[in-house]
Amino acid sequence: MISAKLFEPLVPYLELLAAVSLITFLLSIILIPWYIGRLPSDFFYILQTQDLKEQSKRTTLALLLLRNCIGSILIIAGFVMLFMPGQGILTILIGILCMSFPGKHRFILYLANKSSVQASLDWTRKKMRQKPFMWKD
Numbered sequence: 001m002i003s004a005k006l007f008e009p010l011v012p013y014l015e016l017l018a019a020v021s022l023i024t025f026l027l028s029i030i031l032i033p034w035y036i037g038r039l040p041s042d043f044f045y046i047l048q049t050q051d052l053k054e055q056s057k058r059t060t061l062a063l064l065l066l067r068n069c070i071g072s073i074l075i076i077a078g079f080v081m082l083f084m085p086g087q088g089i090l091t092i093l094i095g096i097l098c099m100s101f102p103g104k105h106r107f108i109l110y111l112a113n114k115s116s117v118q119a120s121l122d123w124t125r126k127k128m129r130q131k132p133f134m135w136k137d
Helices: 004-038 043-049 061-081 088-098 104-112 115-127
Strands: none
Touching: 004 061, 004 088, 004 115, 043 104, 061 088, 088 104, 088 115, 104 115
8 A cells, every 4th residue: 555655745746736737727718819819810821822931030039039938838838738727739839830940830730730720720719709710722
């Protein structure tokens, strides 16, 4: 029989993990729909049809670092939400949208072309009273 004293040192970490899980769950419920609602309805359509070499290079290094840090945090939180309460896949997608890295657009389109992801995004936009995304067939 396993003694309860064996798990006593882990109790503070489990409490912290529960608090972080609750906070990320609440933030995902509030911020993810807000962000998806703010994207233009033709965002993914333009992403599929644009020439990837025509991207703007006007971002400063500080903004680039800030966006990549925020995106990394969102990706990590989304991965955690795959196993805990929260909208994990959408959080990962938003984290990727925030970041700048080679092959980003191809990866976004790979994820966004999944019918389950498209349905989730369009459902969220409907709840935010926005037009659904335009998808290239």
